[in-house]
Amino acid sequence: MAKISLIVNGNPVNANIDPRTLLVQFLRENLRLTGTHVGCDTSQCGACVVHVDGKAVKACTMLAVMADGHEVRTIEGLAADGAPLHPMQEAFREHHGLQCGFCTPGMIMTAVDLVHRKGNDLSDHTIREELEGNLCRCTGYQNIVLSIAAGARAMAKSDLA
Amino acid sequence: MYEFKYHRPATVRQAANLLLKNEDAKVIAGGHTLLPVMKQRLASPPHLVDLSHIEGLDGIEMKGRSLVIGATATHNTVATSAIVGEAIPALAELAGLIGDPAVRHKGTIGGSLANNDPTADYPAACLALGATIVTNKRRLKPEEFFQGLFTTSLESDEIITRVMFPVPKKAAYIKFRNQASRYALVGVFVAKRPSDVRVAVTGAGSEGVFRVTSFEEALKKRFSHKALDGMTVPADGLNGDLHGSAEYRAHLIAVLARRAVEAATAKA
Numbered sequence: 001m002a003k004i005s006l007i008v009n010g011n012p013v014n015a016n017i018d019p020r021t022l023l024v025q026f027l028r029e030n031l032r033l034t035g036t037h038v039g040c041d042t043s044q045c046g047a048c049v050v051h052v053d054g055k056a057v058k059a060c061t062m063l064a065v066m067a068d069g070h071e072v073r074t075i076e077g078l079a080a081d082g083a084p085l086h087p088m089q090e091a092f093r094e095h096h097g098l099q100c101g102f103c104t105p106g107m108i109m110t111a112v113d114l115v116h117r118k119g120n121d122l123s124d125h126t127i128r129e130e131l132e133g134n135l136c137r138c139t140g141y142q143n144i145v146l147s148i149a150a151g152a153r154a155m156a157k158s159d160l161a
Numbered sequence: 162m163y164e165f166k167y168h169r170p171a172t173v174r175q176a177a178n179l180l181l182k183n184e185d186a187k188v189i190a191g192g193h194t195l196l197p198v199m200k201q202r203l204a205s206p207p208h209l210v211d212l213s214h215i216e217g218l219d220g221i222e223m224k225g226r227s228l229v230i231g232a233t234a235t236h237n238t239v240a241t242s243a244i245v246g247e248a249i250p251a252l253a254e255l256a257g258l259i260g261d262p263a264v265r266h267k268g269t270i271g272g273s274l275a276n277n278d279p280t281a282d283y284p285a286a287c288l289a290l291g292a293t294i295v296t297n298k299r300r301l302k303p304e305e306f307f308q309g310l311f312t313t314s315l316e317s318d319e320i321i322t323r324v325m326f327p328v329p330k331k332a333a334y335i336k337f338r339n340q341a342s343r344y345a346l347v348g349v350f351v352a353k354r355p356s357d358v359r360v361a362v363t364g365a366g367s368e369g370v371f372r373v374t375s376f377e378e379a380l381k382k383r384f385s386h387k388a389l390d391g392m393t394v395p396a397d398g399l400n401g402d403l404h405g406s407a408e409y410r411a412h413l414i415a416v417l418a419r420r421a422v423e424a425a426t427a428k429a
């Protein structure tokens with residue numbers, strides 16, 4: 001077993017885990033943060049994307065022990081419970097950027113990371129390139145791209161990062 | 162995934178000792194190759210030695226005329242580094258073409274080289290630029306380091322610490338992606354160095370990355386894509402699979418080499 005302490009969505013977490021535990025497993029099964037999904041478990045689909053120290057990573061391809069001492073943010077950490085949605089979440093709602101919603105947490109975490117790296121004014125081309133690691137079986141991507149462009153603009157005017 | 166014991170050394174020396182003491186121990190850097198194969202149970206190291214807490218192993222700096230990149234520098238760090246962009250922009254572009262943004266946030270140059278995937282990007286850059294791969298024990302030229310599919314000359318307790326790239330006069334990398342995996346179906350790195358020209362190909366060789374000496378000689382006489390007009394490479398010894406036949410890959414090598422030379426000359 002291995003002892004880990006990390007920050008998840010702003011809260012300190014301590015646990016004693018089997019070193020084999022993947023970060024996504026730890027989030028879903030130990031912390032019950034089930035917003036982060038497992039689509040493929042083979043590093044392809046991006047449904048499991050979370051932020052570690054502010055950077056988008058695939059939580060199915062990282063050991064929880066390797067998050068020890070780091071800061072993790074999941075889809076649940078974007079906006080407080082009951083508070084208005086994060087602008088990127090709101091943009092997906094507004095622009096119909098989801099159908100079944102399975103890929104959505106990963107899409108949104110990827111999109112927020114993209115805005116942090118490339119700013120609030122994103123071309124369709126940039127968005128499509130950056131979505132390389134996120135698969136959606138439903139939407140055909142068109143509305144996801146629309147949502148991200150709108151969410152990126154809205155983030156410029158919001159207090160939520 | 163089978164059970165393993167997890168170690169977190171603070172220095173390269175400690176890491177090497179752990180590898181020496183524990184049979185079949187493996188280092189883990191970004192984990193973006195190792196964890197997927199452990200999940201599939203194609204690898205089952207009883208000990209994992211995590212390099213991510215070793216300080217200073219991910220630095221990027223110029224040393225004389227060489228660009229030095231630490232083994233645990235991520236693809237994203239290399240892609241966005243001002244130092245790399247200034248010294249060898251083709252290398253920054255290559256790093257930015259690896260996988261997707263999340264993969265680039267974790268995968269490392271050391272892990273990519275140690276893995277020597279026949280479709281990986283960095284091996285082509287190392288071979289074309291004539292990099293030196295520095296380990297805790299020695300310095301290796303790419304010709305000594307790459308030993309065929311997924312094989313390198315690294316010993317079981319040997320750790321890559323950094324990679325030194327001599328700055329070329331001109332260079333470019335053109336990658337034709339496999340549409341599903343995003344790895345290179347074929348990738349060609351062309352480098353005009355002070356003394357010669359090198360053309361290295363990834364994705365196509367059945368023995369991994371290789372050089373096209375006939376192209377190199379033509380380009381040494383005249384560094385223009387026109388020097389390659391009419392030149393081809395034989396399909397013998399190239400990979401053929403469901404993604405593309407050996408003949409198709411041979412065709413791509415000639416096309417991409419031309420484009421790489423064009424890109425390299427346009428940049429300067």
Ligand SMILES: Cc1cc2nc3c(=O)[nH]c(=O)nc-3n(C[C@H](O)[C@H](O)[C@H](O)COP(=O)(O)OP(=O)(O)OC[C@H]3O[C@@H](n4cnc5c(N)ncnc54)[C@H](O)[C@@H]3O)c2cc1C
Nearest residue numbers: 190191192193194195260268269271272275281282321344
């Ligand atoms: C979805 C996806 C897409 C990808 N697309 C591409 C692509 O387009 N092009 C490409 O080139 N790659 C691609 N990759 C591979 C990616 O670049 C990997 O990160 C890289 O090959 C391995 O680096 P790592 O740091 O993750 O190594 P790890 O997985 O941690 O380790 C890989 C191997 O190297 C050994 N190792 C690691 N570091 C060292 C060291 N310093 N010294 C000695 N041995 C070491 C380990 O023991 C292990 O055997 C992709 C991966 C994924 C998951």
Ligand code: FES
Nearest residue numbers: 039040045046060
């Ligand atoms: S579940 Fe992690 S990439 Fe698909």
Ligand code: FES
Nearest residue numbers: 099103136137138
């Ligand atoms: S909305 Fe169903 S997978 Fe994307």
